Amino acid sequence: MAVAVALTVAAVAACGPAQEAEATREDAPPAAGEGDATPPIAWGTCPAPAEGAGRDPRLLCATVTVPLDYRDPGGETVEVAVSTLPTATSRDRRGVLLLNPGGPALPGLDTPAVVAPTLPPSVLAAYDLIGFDPRGVAHSTPQSCGLDDPSLAGLFPYPAADGSITANVEDARSDAERCSTNAGEKLRHFTTANTARDMDRIRTALGEEKVSYWGQSYGTYLGAVYASLFPKRTDRMVLEGNVDPTKVWAHATDNWGKAMSERFPDAARVAAARHAELGLGGTVDEVTRTYLALADRLDRTPAPVPGAGLTLTGAVLRTVTYSLLLDDETLPVLAQFWRAAAGLADGTLTEADREVLQQVFAAPPSAPGVPADNQATMFLALTCGDAPWSDDVDEYARRTAEDRATWPLSAGMPANIWACAFWPEPVEEPVRVTDSGPRNVLILQNRRDNATPWEDGLGLDEVLGERAAFVGADNGGHYVFHQGSACVDEATVAFLTTGRLPDHDVYCTDLTAR
Numbered sequence: 001m002a003v004a005v006a007l008t009v010a011a012v013a014a015c016g017p018a019q020e021a022e023a024t025r026e027d028a029p030p031a032a033g034e035g036d037a038t039p040p041i042a043w044g045t046c047p048a049p050a051e052g053a054g055r056d057p058r059l060l061c062a063t064v065t066v067p068l069d070y071r072d073p074g075g076e077t078v079e080v081a082v083s084t085l086p087t088a089t090s091r092d093r094r095g096v097l098l099l100n101p102g103g104p105a106l107p108g109l110d111t112p113a114v115v116a117p118t119l120p121p122s123v124l125a126a127y128d129l130i131g132f133d134p135r136g137v138a139h140s141t142p143q144s145c146g147l148d149d150p151s152l153a154g155l156f157p158y159p160a161a162d163g164s165i166t167a168n169v170e171d172a173r174s175d176a177e178r179c180s181t182n183a184g185e186k187l188r189h190f191t192t193a194n195t196a197r198d199m200d201r202i203r204t205a206l207g208e209e210k211v212s213y214w215g216q217s218y219g220t221y222l223g224a225v226y227a228s229l230f231p232k233r234t235d236r237m238v239l240e241g242n243v244d245p246t247k248v249w250a251h252a253t254d255n256w257g258k259a260m261s262e263r264f265p266d267a268a269r270v271a272a273a274r275h276a277e278l279g280l281g282g283t284v285d286e287v288t289r290t291y292l293a294l295a296d297r298l299d300r301t302p303a304p305v306p307g308a309g310l311t312l313t314g315a316v317l318r319t320v321t322y323s324l325l326l327d328d329e330t331l332p333v334l335a336q337f338w339r340a341a342a343g344l345a346d347g348t349l350t351e352a353d354r355e356v357l358q359q360v361f362a363a364p365p366s367a368p369g370v371p372a373d374n375q376a377t378m379f380l381a382l383t384c385g386d387a388p389w390s391d392d393v394d395e396y397a398r399r400t401a402e403d404r405a406t407w408p409l410s411a412g413m414p415a416n417i418w419a420c421a422f423w424p425e426p427v428e429e430p431v432r433v434t435d436s437g438p439r440n441v442l443i444l445q446n447r448r449d450n451a452t453p454w455e456d457g458l459g460l461d462e463v464l465g466e467r468a469a470f471v472g473a474d475n476g477g478h479y480v481f482h483q484g485s486a487c488v489d490e491a492t493v494a495f496l497t498t499g500r501l502p503d504h505d506v507y508c509t510d511l512t513a514r
Contacts, residue, residue, distance in 0.1 A: 029070030029197065029428070038064065041205040046083060046109060047139045050367045056113035060084050064205045066135070066198045069189050069427075076186075080198050081139035082205075083131040085112035087124040095208055095235060097127035097496070098199060100134070102217025102241070104192075105152075105378035107138035107367075115214070118482040122497045127212060134222075135198055136190040136378045142370050143187060143377050145179035150373035151363075153323075155380070157416035158315035161299035163404055165397050168417050176422035179380060188427045190381040192248075196226040196431070200233060210235040212496070217241045217452055217478065218382075220443075221248060224433045224460065227467075231437035236496055239468075240444040241452045241478045244459030245433040249383040250390065252456075253414035257407025259453035263325050264288065264409055266448065266476040271335035278339040291321075292408055294342055303344045306354060308361040317341055318411060320360060325450045326478040329514070333360070384420035387430045391421045435465030442495045443468050444488060448476035461505075469501035474509045484512045 046061035061083045068076040088094070099111045112129035133140040147154070155175070157168040179187060199222075203211040212235040215223035220239035227234045243252060268287040271280045281287040299314035310316070324334035337360055340353035366372055390396075396417040404412030441464055445457030454472070461470045471491050473480050481492050487508030494500050 029194075038066075038201045038204040040207060041082065041202075043084060047081065048368050049110070051365045053364070053367075055110060056085065056116075058085055059110070059113055060086070061109060062205075064198070064202055066201045068186060070194060070197050078135050078141040080135055080141075080202065081109055081133045082202055083109040083112060085116055085129040085131075087116060088128045089125045092122075092125040093128070094126040094212070095128075096130045096203075096206055096211055097123075098130045098132070098202070098211050098213045100132075100213075100215045100219030100222055102215070102219045103137075103375065103379065104218040104382040105134070105137050105375045106218075107133045109133055109139065120493055123493060126497055130202070130206070130211075132199075132202060134195045134378075136187075136374075136381060138367060138370050138374065142374045143183050143190060143381065144371035144373055145175065145187075145377040145380065146182040147175060147178060147373040147376055150371075150376060152376045152379055153316070153319045155376055155418070156315065156319055156413055157418060158318060158411055158413045159400055159404065159416060161296070161314070163401055163412065165393075165400055165416055169393055169396075172417050172419045173422050175380065175419035176384075179377065179419070180424070183377065183381075187377075187381050188385055188424060190378065191385045191427070192222055192225055192382055193229070193386070193428060193431050195222060196229050199226050200230050203233060209233070212236040214238040214240070218243060220452070220460065221245055224464070225431045227437060227441065228431050228433045234437070234440060236499060237441045238444065238481075238492060238496070239441060239460065240480050241449055242443060242445055242457040242460045243452055244456040245430075245463055246459060247456070248387050248430055250387070250420065252383075255453040255455045256414035256450070257403055257410045258455075259448070259450045260322070260325075260409045261407055262454075263448045263450040263476050264291075264321075266328070267321075267325060267331045267334050270331045271338060274335060278335060280335070280338055280342070288409075290342070291338060294338070294345060295411070297345055298341070301345070305344065305357050305361060306349070307358055310361060312341060312344055312357075314411070315413075318409075318413070322450060325476070328475070328477050328483070380419055380423075384418070384423035385426055387426060389418070389420040389423065393417065393421070396421070433460075433463050435463065435467050437467050439467055439469075439501065440499070441468035442492060442501060443470045444473070444480040444492065445470070446473050446475045446477060446480050449478050450476075451478045469495075469503075470505045471502065472505070472507045473511065474507065475511050484514045485510055 041062045043060040043062050049055050063079045065077050067073045068078050101111050108131040111131040136143040159165050213223050221243040265284045268284040271287045275282040280290045295314040295317050302311045302313040304311050324330040336356045340356040343349040343353040399415040400412040403415035447454050473485050473488050485508045487510050
């Protein structure tokens with residue numbers, strides 16, 4: 001049940017339409033991997049994990065040195081931390097499977113050990129699993145803006161109780177100024193395009209002609225960018241819980257309100273089935289009304305959380321709700337959290353409620369040497385630095401009011417202003433993702449995903465065209481593979497082991513409880 005608020009939005013795909021440019025345009029950095037001098041990787045021990053965190057003893061780590069700015073390959077460099085879980089057998093080995101867990105800005109050194117137990121022997125025999133902390137994240141030259149609120153959750157711009165965005169505008173301006181002052185000009189080079197170029201340096205250091213890849217959430221955009229920059233270096237690519245590359249990033253949350261309205265009933269049904277215990281309502285509609293009233297009440301009268309050092313506001317309630325909706329297994333926890341939040345607001349907090357709140361808000365320590373605001377900093381660096389955003393405050397106010405009225409569960413946040421409105425211009429235009437390249441991409445998408453909505457998965461599928469096959473699942477949450485659908489899992493394993501993609505779109509309805 002432990003869900004740290006500092007990490008509760010870790011699987012967010014993030015927050016347009018930006019003007020896109022061809023990856024090969026005149027002012028683009030040269031492609032990495034073609035004649036660069038990246039030395040072979042030398043595996044050794046991994047950096048120390050956070051206090052109390054475990055680590056698979058089989059995991060090996062190393063660093064790869066890459067240019068800060070690929071337009072100046074002989075200039076300043078950054079270190080990218082890489083890990084491997086050697087699972088492939090010599091007879092069946094196809095290559096490496098590079099993994100990215102999303103975020104934006106989630107660390108990935110431990111991802112091979114997390115993913116390995118979900119994969120069958122046939123896949124493990126074919127690939128060595130490779131993880132990495134993307135540039136600027138965790139052990140890869142970590143960046144910090146020195147933000148007052150170091151949590152990623154603190155960035156999400158929920159309007160005031162009356163719908164005003166005045167405070168959001170000031171917060172956004174302050175965050176942008178802090179990043180400019182404390183992280184400086186270099187932060188502009190910590191982008192998705194440069195991360196994709198880093199991936200090709202990793203490929204070179206591994207001595208591989210091609211690399212296979214599995215990206216989740218934000219990692220789907222990173223993978224699509226890599227496949228566009230390096231189509232001849234891309235082997236087999238799985239993209240799970242997808243970002244629409246035509247919306248990066250200012251309009252990436254346009255479908256969040258609708259997606260929340262479609263996903264929320266899954267949790268409301270869990271709460272309604274326990275009405276005698278929780279008292280939140282006996283139907284989905286009753287639970288929804290209870291939730292909206294509680295969020296409004298906490299907007300107007302926040303409640304300090306005993307022993308947690310924070311205050312439960314309507315924004316925090318919504319953020320935790322969003323986060324626990326990402327996985328079906330946490331829906332019972334979410335229902336208990338709503339009960340505890342109601343007890344806190346009513347002044348009727350029980351000991352059981354108190355335990356739930358303490359577990360939900362238990363913040364794990366950062367890894368040694370990693371700034372507390374590292375993920376929040378890099379979330380901003382990527383979402384603000386990949387593509388330009390509007391700075392029209394009045395337009396944000398208009399859109400927020402409209403979104404708030406249409407989708408009350410998300411309260412206007414998806415349309416609100418971010419620090420990106422006050423960010424410097426990107427160092428390059430976003431890479432254009434197209435259907436040019438081999439047919440070697442498998443798209444996995446849940447029907448009721450509140451982080452990367454169904455429409456965004458369809459958007460990526462449309463952009464990739466014949467390059468990709470689409471497998472949808474009649475499920476909620478952000479995770480598609482290994483969630484109880486043999487239809488999804490068999491299509492994924494078949495692709496990774498044989499390269500065979502479905503001939504047509506597939507919609508899987510065989511979900512069973514895990």
